Amino acid sequence: LDYATAFQxxxxxxxxxxxxxxxxxxGDLNRVLFCNSGSEAADTSLKVALAYxxxxxxxxxxxxxxxERGYHGVGFGGMSVxxxxxxxxxxxxxxxxxxxxxxxxxxPVNHAYIHNREPVWAEDPLVELESRILPLxxxxxxxAIIVEPIAGSAGxxxxxxxxxxxxxEICDKxxxxxxxxxxxxxxxxxGTNFAADFYGVVPDMLNFAKCVTNGVIPxxxxxxxxxxxxxxxKTDAPEHVVEFFHGYTYSGHPVACAxxxxxxxxxxxxxxxxxxxxxxxxxxxxxxxxxxxxxxVIGIRSLGLAAAVELAPIPGAPGKRAYDIFVDxxxxxxLVRPAGDVIVLAPPYIVxxxxxxxxxxxxxxxxxxxx
Numbered sequence: 235l236d237y238a239t240a241f242q243x244x245x246x247x248x249x250x251x252x253x254x255x256x257x258x259x260x261g262d263l264n265r266v267l268f269c270n271s272g273s274e275a276a277d278t279s280l281k282v283a284l285a286y287x288x289x290x291x292x293x294x295x296x297x298x299x300x301x302e303r304g305y306h307g308v309g310f311g312g313m314s315v316x317x318x319x320x321x322x323x324x325x326x327x328x329x330x331x332x333x334x335x336x337x338x339x340x341x342p343v344n345h346a347y348i349h350n351r352e353p354v355w356a357e358d359p360l361v362e363l364e365s366r367i368l369p370l371x372x373x374x375x376x377x378a379i380i381v382e383p384i385a386g387s388a389g390x391x392x393x394x395x396x397x398x399x400x401x402x403e404i405c406d407k408x409x410x411x412x413x414x415x416x417x418x419x420x421x422x423x424x425g426t427n428f429a430a431d432f433y434g435v436v437p438d439m440l441n442f443a444k445c446v447t448n449g450v451i452p453x454x455x456x457x458x459x460x461x462x463x464x465x466x467x468k469t470d471a472p473e474h475v476v477e478f479f480h481g482y483t484y485s486g487h488p489v490a491c492a493x494x495x496x497x498x499x500x501x502x503x504x505x506x507x508x509x510x511x512x513x514x515x516x517x518x519x520x521x522x523x524x525x526x527x528x529x530x531v532i533g534i535r536s537l538g539l540a541a542a543v544e545l546a547p548i549p550g551a552p553g554k555r556a557y558d559i560f561v562d563x564x565x566x567x568x569l570v571r572p573a574g575d576v577i578v579l580a581p582p583y584i585v586x587x588x589x590x591x592x593x594x595x596x597x598x599x600x601x602x603x604x605x
Contacts, residue, residue, distance in 0.1 A: 237487075237488075239481075239483050239484075239485075240268070240481065240485050240486040241481055244486055245486065245488045245491070246488075247488040247489075247491035247492045247495065248268065248486035248487075248488065248491045250491065250495055251266075251268075251486075251491035251492075251494040251495050251498075252266035252268070252486075252491075254494070254495060254498050255442070255446070255455070255457065255494070255498075256457060258421075258427045258428070258498075259427070259428065259430075259440060259457045260427070260428065260430050260431050260436045261436035261459070262436075262459050262460045262461075263436065263437075263439075263440055263457045263458065263459055264457075264458075264459070264460050264463075265457065265458040265459070265460065265462065265463040266455050266456070266457050266458075267282070267455055267456045267458065267481075267485075268453065268454070268455045268485045268486040268487075268490075268491070269454045269455055269456070269481075269482050269485055270452045270453065270454055270482055270484050270485070270487075270490070271307070271443055271452055271454045272306075272307050272415070272417035272441065272442075272443035272444065272454050273306075273307025273308050273309045273312055273454075274307070274309065274454055274482060275307070275415075275417065275441035275442065275443055275454040275455055275456050276306035276307040276309060276311060276312035276315070276380070276415060276441055277307070277309040277310070277311035277312055278441075278455075278456050278480065279378075279380065279413045279415075279439045279441050279456045280298060280311045280312075280315070280377075280378065280380070280413075281311075281480050282439060282456060282458060282462060282478070282480075283295075283298075283377045283378040283411050283413070283439070284296060284377055285466060285478055285480075286411065286462045286465050286466065287377055289465045289466045290465055292374075292409075294374070294375055295374070295375055295376060295377040295409075296332055296375065296377055297332045297333070297334070297371045297375045297376045297377060298314070298315050298330065298332065298333050298334075298376075298377055298378055298379075298380065299315075299333070299334050299335065299336060299363070299367060299376060299378070299379045299380070300314075300315030300316060300317055300333065300334075300335050300336070300379075300380055300381070301317055301335055301336045301337075301338065301339070301381050301382075301385075302317040302335050302336065302337055302338040303317050303318055303338050303385060303388040303391070304316050304317045304318070304335070304380070304381060304382060304385060304388070304415075305318055305321070305382065305385075305386070305387030305388060305415075306380060306382075306415050306441075307417075308321070310328075310329060310330065311330060313325070313329060314329035314330035314333045315330075315333055315335075315380050317335045317338075318387065318388060320574075332371075332375075334367050334370070334371065336360070336362065336363050336367065336379075336381075337359060337362050338385075338388075338391070339359060339385060339391055339392070339393050339394060339397065340385075340391045341353065341355060341394075342532070342533060342544075344356075346532060346533035346534075346544070347522070347526070347533060347534050347535075348392055348534075348535045348536065348537070349518050349519075349522050349534070349536050350514070350515050350518050350536060350537060351537070352392060352393065352394065352395040352537075353392055353394050353395065354394065354395045355394040355395070358400075359394055359397060360397065360400050360401065360404065363401075363404065364404065368404075368408065373408035373409075373410065374408070374409070376408065376410045377410070377411060378410060378411040378412070378413050378438075378439075379401065379404075379405055379410055379411070379412055379413065380413040380414075380415060381398075381401065381413070381414065381415065382414070382415045382416075382418065382419070383398060383414055383416065383419055383429035383430065383432075383433060383435075384418070384419055384424075384429060384537070384538075384540075386417075386418035386419065386540070386578075387418070387573060388573060388574075388576075389535075389542050389544065389573040389574065389576030389578060390535050390536075390537075390540050390541065390542035390576070390578050390580075391535065391542075392535055392537055393433075398433045398435045399433070399434070399435055401435075402435050402436075402437075405438075411438040411439065411462075412437045412438050412439075413437055413438065413439045413440075413441065414428075414429065414430055414435075414437040414439070414440045414441070415441045416428050416429055416430065416440050416441060416442055417441055417442060417443045417444050417454070418444065418580075419432075419538070420440070420442040420443075420444070420445060420446070421442065421444075421445035421446055421501065421507075422445065422501060422506055422507035422510045422539075422583060423445065423510060423538050423539055423540060423580065424510075424511070424514075424537070424538035424539075425507060425508065425510050425511020425512070425514060425538060425539070426507065426511070427507065428440060429538075432538070436459075438458070438459050438461075438462065439456050439457065439458050439459070439462070440456070440457040441454070441455075441456050442454060442455055442456075442457065443455070445497075446494050446497060446498075447490060447493040447494050447497050448493075448497045448500075450493055450497075451489060451490045451493040452490060453487070453490040453491065453493065453494055466478050504584075506583040506584070507583070509583050509584070510538070510539040510583040511538075511539075513539055513581075513583070513585055513587075513590070514536070514537070514538045514539040514540075516587055516590055517536060517539060517540070517541050517579070517581065517585075517590050517594075518536030518537070518541055520590050520591060520594040521534050521536050521541040521543065521579075521594060522534055522536065524594045524595065524597075524598045525543050525594070525597070525598055525601065528598060528601045528602060528605075529601065529602065529605030530545050530546040530555065530601065530604075530605060531543055531544070531545060531546075531601065532544050532545065532546050539580065539581065539583065539585075540578065540579065540580040541578070541579055542573075542576050542577065542578045542579075543576065543577050543597070543601070544575065544576050545559075545575045545576070545577070545601070546575070547575045552574065552575060553572070553574050553575055555575060555604055556572040556573070556574065556575050556576060556577050557572050558600075558604045559572070559577055559597070559600040559601060559603075559604055560572040560577065562600040562603060562604070563596050563597060563600050566596050566599075566600075567596070568592070568593050568596040568597065570593075570597060577597065579593060579594075579597070581593065
């Protein structure tokens with residue numbers, strides 16, 4: 235027998251990977267539901283939210299709240315709660331109907347340049363959530379709020395100081411689940427196990443993928459708090475009845491889970507999360523030192539082992555400047571990521587200062603070239 239799905243049986247590697255992942259997660263995030271990607275993780279977390287509320291007799295809770303310019307994969311659930319217009323425009327209005335979006339978390343006037351700190355806003359960016367969005371839908375109808383702790387796909391936009399903590403308080407007040415999409419920030423990018431640890435906030439669900447296998451084998455998942463698992467598993471139904479009818483053929487695949495275990499072993503053995511925390515300020519120093527004042531640079535953001543430079547768009551051709559810079563860097567041996575008119579750099583945790591200097595120098599040359 236080459237393979238059997240995890241619907242009725244499982245495998246040692248899946249249990250081992252789940253145990254290791256749960257041990258890294260904050261608080262009582264102890265239950266792992268595997269899938270194959272960040273997109274599947276996002277859709278899975280939305281389904282878990284609905285099923286949890288139904289199991290508790292609150293099936294009317296079916297409203298989801300995402301955030302403008304948020305990214306949660308390319309499934310219909312993830313695109314519905316996501317807020318990047320370019321990811322949605324090809325599909326018209328064929329998305330989940332009961333979804334709203336909070337305002338974006340960037341202040342380009344006062345916080346265009348941020349280095350190794352959280353921006354401090356004079357205003358409360360969650361006022362709209364409490365004064366318009368929740369009253370509009372009635373908080374008792376809201377199933378979950380889903381956010382990236384740092385808006386990674388949009389261009390490494392950092393949450394205002396206290397933002398995630400306030401979001402946790404609002405969700406607790408109204409019985410709303412809080413989902414962190416940590417597909418980008420999870421497993422060391424912030425110098426901690428998860429961004430949830432960095433910000434000191436425990437969500438009800440935490441979505442992961444990418445770094446859990448170092449990207450070499452597809453694997454994703456959702457880590458859930460015990461209360462979600464308990465609500466669905468504590469049932470008087472017969473043993474043969476499925477408590478939560480959801481999953482994928484390759485959920486918990488032994489090869490993917492073996493890759494996760496091996497990756498976690500290396501993270502621990504080489505103390506790579508701590509190394510990422512040490513190298514983050516080095517990357518930020520290089521970005522701000524080499525790119526500030528260059529033509530068309532209008533903002534730089536750095537926190538954790540990632541940094542972004544924002545560029546003035548070419549009139550009538552949004553995104554072209556960043557794309558041209560991306561192509562030029564690629565041909566010179568440096569892989570950066572364009573996101574609209576933003577260039578993001580998130581190097582591996584083993585990066586050396588000399589590598590950072592080379593990468594940032596290549597990026598600076600490309601920015602000058604396309605001035």
